[in-house]
Amino acid sequence: MNVKEIKANIKSCKTLRFSISDGLYIKPNKNKKSGAWELRYTINGSRRFMTLEGSNFPEMTLTDAKALANNIKQQIKNGIDPLAERARRNEEHIITITDLFDDWYKGVSHKLKHPHIQLRYFNNEIKPQIGRLKITDVNARDIRSILQKAVSEGRPSIANKALLQCKQLFKHAQKLDLTTSNPAIAFNESDAGGSGQSRTRCLTLEELKSTFSTFRKHSDIFTRDNYIAVILLLALGIRKGELIASKWDEFNFDGLLWQMPKERSKTGVAITIPIPTELLSYFEELKVRACGSDYLFPARRASKRRAYISDDTLNHALAKMFGMKVDSNKKPYPNLLGEANVEYFVIHDLRRTCRSLLAELGIGNDIAERCLNHKIKGVAGVYNRYDYLEERRSALSTLADLVIPLTNDH
Template sequence: MNQKELKLAIKNTTSARVRIVTGLYIKPNKARTGGAWEVRYTINRKRSFMTLAGGHFPELSLADAKLVASNILQMVKQGKDPLQKRIESSNKTIITVSDLFDNWYERAKRNLKHPSYPLRYFTNEIKPEIGRLRVEDVKAKHIQNLINKIMDSGRPSIPNKVLLLCKQLFKHAIKLDCTEKNPAAAFDAIDAGGTGKSRRRILSEEEVKIIFNCFKEYSHIFTRDNYIACVLLLTIGVRKGELIAAKWSEFNFSENSWSLPESRSKTKVAVKIPIASVLIPLFEELKVRSCGSDYLFPSRRASKRRAYISDDTLNHALAKIFGRKVDSKKKPYPNILGSKGIEYFIIHDLRRSCRSLLAQLGVPDNVAERCLNHKIKGVEGVYNRYDYFDERQKALDDLANRIIPLVQNN
């Protein structure tokens, strides 16, 4: 049968398939101008068929289809099931550690309470160091160098979390037959600096004055949006992730409140947050700066991932003004805050400072803890459902009235 005879057979057939040669068939399309190539074979006493992946007729010619079919049938003679081989080859090939993470994360993120955490640890810590290495080439020394580098950066809570993620990744690699050994298995918490210790850094009022004055003076490093975000974190006490993803639709400025939805609250409980009157001008400025976006802090570059700023935007800006290297292609700035006598701190320390300042103002613990939307443990957490909105409103008003003069009158 030649091409011309095949076209005629397709046009005139009344059958679902036209037999070409042993094992090779064509299934005509509705217009009967072409069709899908199929190979039928028997292996392990089971009759199977598969559509050729190379294309349909006439895109895949009769001669080429015969050649592909011949190779498939030869594989069957060797006892290999071509359908199974296709399934195996269709799975994404895992070569590098980055490939391994993508494969693990695709499944793991459905069951993780906070899927952004491992993504952040991999993207910021693991990927730059070993992401491009072949999975089977990663040795214990690579893990050790990775952990040591993080410990040397002065972030005591991170090394253990990265080590745990490495163990999970390479355990997954063993399951997939990508490697026979877990290079992170030999390490424990002691090797990663011991059990992660909670940070205790808080900012004094004098430090707050110096820090925010620097933010203003070096606005080309620490932008106005970043400045406002830090003022809000210090005076409202919410978590960074809750603030940067905030939408204008969540705010009611007629009653000066912010309704943080359950879906974005770390405690998985919706909460109504009072906004101090003295902070309203900052929100009005943000509204103008957001240029019609749904978000208070819209993404500063085109992104398919999300429409608000990255989790690392504030962290990187603060690290830059401390003279730390955050961009491998750019020379770091001088340690501006360090030269002013400011000990290193991180963005989350603003939240801790907020809690400390509330204590200094004499705010009762039960009110202060609810200002920070901490989950109340034990019997009280179960039975005390009062939200203390009025008490929180007074406490946060007092705090903002104390902080705003410090950050604005420099």
């Protein structure tokens, strides 16, 4: 059948498809001007039709269609089912490191207590450097670059976590037969951040006073929302993640109580947090600033991922005040807090500072530990189920009386 005959048959065809020659068919399109090239073949006793990939007739000429069909027939003679191979090829979408992470994360996220942490490590540490690379193109030098960057920025524990995630990702790639090697496997803690050591940084009252004073002087850098968040972290001893994800419907301001659900408590246990009256004005201000959002700290830009601020928002804001570079497109600010004689600290150090201040105020260990929502270990944790609510209310009120004057807000 020649081209002229094919065009005539497409216009007049009354069946689903018509034969051209030796297993090659055309399936007319609705417009009756073109048609899809198809090949009929038999393998393992089954007869099948497959559409030839590329273009329809007349874009793909009769000569090209015959040539492609002959190549496929040769595969069939060698026992290869072209439709099965096509299906396999279509499923092989894990090409880059980002593809690999997405596949790995989909399988483990439901098993993790805080899956967003793994997502943050990848997005912040790994994806910017190797996310677009093919899995087989990543080498040990790429892994070393990720680790060295985190260490050079004073984040050794993050370097360790990034290394662990790299090892997990390439182990997953090996399971899927996507690579035969793991470029991260030869590295250990000594190549990353070293053996983990607990931080001991705790701010003095004088440092707290200087810190808040510096924040106020540079409110264009350290915004009012961030300022209030730091006060609440210090005065309540809560974890950053527990605060930034909090919603207004968790609060009973008439009863001065915050009912934190177990889903957001790091311990996995719901807790009732007493709210000192000294902090009410801050919550009232946040309510106004939230502009109707369900969250105390709504996202500051449109985001499909979540409706409250990023886990890194406060970290980056504080880092800027220490003159650290957190935005690759902007020149870092001077070390404003360092110039105010404040030694470097991170957001989580506020929680340790809160615990130390409670001890200085003479608050009992059991009460102070419950204020920080720490799990009580051992036998005491099993049998002592007392909540210490009123004792914590008194303790946090005493702490607020000490902390609030340092902010010079009231």
